Amino acid sequence: MPKPYPEEFRRDVVEVARKGQAPLRQVAKDFGISEGCLHNWLKQADIDDGARPAITASESAELRELRKRNKQLEQENEILRRAAAFFARGAAPKMKFPLVLDLAADGIPVAVTCRALGFTTQAFYKWKKSPVSHRDWDNAHLINAAYDIHHDDPAFGYRFIADELTDRGIGAGENRVHRLCSQQRLWSVFARRRGLNRAAGPPVHDDLVCREFTAQAPDQLWLTDITEHRTSEGKLYLCAIKDCFSNRIVGYSIDNRMTAALAVSALQNAVALRAPAATIVHSDRGSQFRSREYLHALSVNGLQGSMGRVGACGDNAAMESFFALLQRNVLDRQHWTTRTELRLAIITWIERTYHRRRRQRRLGRLTPVEFETINQPALAA
Structure with missing residues (x-):
């Protein structure tokens, strides 16, 4: 595209052409422009001077x-x-x-x-x-891992999530995990912060027991729950599974953290000892019993889940009565210094005293082991 002529040059050419000393063709030829260009310059000059009605250059x-x-x-x-x-x-x-x-x-x-x-x-x-920075990429992977951990156990807050991330080989500081979890609203179900929805989670099973804690055969109905007790080293958690037929504790697991793995371990121990089929496993609506790992364990072993209502202790009263008995006979008897000391005391009381020495009137003044031993031939017949 040719460059425009300077304004001063245009004014000079127009001034020479207006004097009329030479024809316009000769003026255009002398200044090296076309005759049409010169006509246009003269027309625009007349408009700018007000001699012709039109829009001026300015x-x-x-x-x-x-x-x-x-x-x-x-x-x-x-x-x-x-x-x-x-x-x-x-x-x-x-x-x-x-x-x-x-x-x-x-x-x-x-x-x-x-x-x-x-x-x-x-x-x-x-x-x-570079639309995605390395920091954003790392944060996305960290958030995905945090979602998986929180989905497995909704009771985990950002501190537990940070610990689990370290075990999985993902390096992240606790403050960074807290910031990302806050952005994604990943909080523990036990959080008590203002503005959080503290309503209990939805039940994953219907209540198949309806407070009828009786069974006509072994491994027909199991009850499960989790209890805790303090020691000088910190809390110790017990998840136990009780058979409603004989009141026997068919499986239990003890750990220093109340996670879904605790409930899954107790269930797997009970399945390994009893080999049940189509057993109903009744619990409360705790996050451990609603976790993906626990539901998978029920499905794999062919067990049927059942859950009570929120805040209704009577929906799992038979299991609560066992924990109350454990509280009076073991947990509150003394101050426990170490977790190992309390763990051994719980195991000893369950296996030696509760199963084999403590007689129950509902069982005809028999111990749970005696009641099962006597009724097994009759049930087989």
């Missing part, structure tokens, strides 16, 4: 500037309107750059969008070259 330039400014204002208005709708969806401030791409596809220049949204074009093009 007015034309001003009009072009106003049109340009009007177009720019329309673009900025569209940017702000689209940005309000974009951020209303909850997009983080650092995610303005995808909006720039959307607006650029609609014909709005990148420079205008960046100026209206308050950041530089260099920052946009740097993001465009």
Whole structure:
């Protein structure tokens, strides 16, 4: 595209042509321009001088500037309107750059969008070259792992999640885990912070027991629950499984953490000892019994789950009565110094005293082991 002639040169040519000392063709030839170009310059000069009615050059330039400014204002208005709708969806401030791409596809220049949204074009093009930073990539993997851990055991807060991430080979500080879990609203079901939904989770099973804690045969109905007790080293948790036919504890597991693995371990121990078939396993609505690991253990072993209501201790009263008996006879008898000391005391009382020495009137003044031994031939017959 040829460059425009300087304004001073145009004025000089027009001045020479207006004197009329030579024909316009000769003037154009002398100055090296076409005759049509000279006619146009003379016409525009007459308009600028007011000799001919039309838009002057200054007015034309001003009009072009106003049109340009009007177009720019329309673009900025569209940017702000689209940005309000974009951020209303909850997009983080650092995610303005995808909006720039959307607006650029609609014909709005990148420079205008960046100026209206308050950041530089260099920052946009740097993001465009690498949309996902290594930090964001690592955070995404960390959040996925945290979701898996929390789904397995909803009782886990960010501290337990940070510990589990370390065991899985994912290095992350506790503050970073807390920040990401807060962003994703991953909190323990036991959290008591303002504004959190503290309602109990939905039941994963129906109540198949309805407070009828009786069974006509062994391994027909099991009850399970978790209890805790303090020691000088910290808390110790016991998950026990009770057979309603003989009141025998058919499986238990003891650990210093109340996780889904505790309930799964107790269930697996009971299955290994009794080999049940189509047994109903009744529990409360604790997070350990609603976890994915526990539900998988029930399904794999062919067991049927059952759950009571929230805040209704009577829905699992038979299991609560066993824990009350354990509380009086073992847990509250003395102050326990170590977890190992309390663990041995619990195991000894269950296996030696409760199973083989303590007679129960509901069993005809027999111990659970005696009651099963006597009734097994009759049931087999």
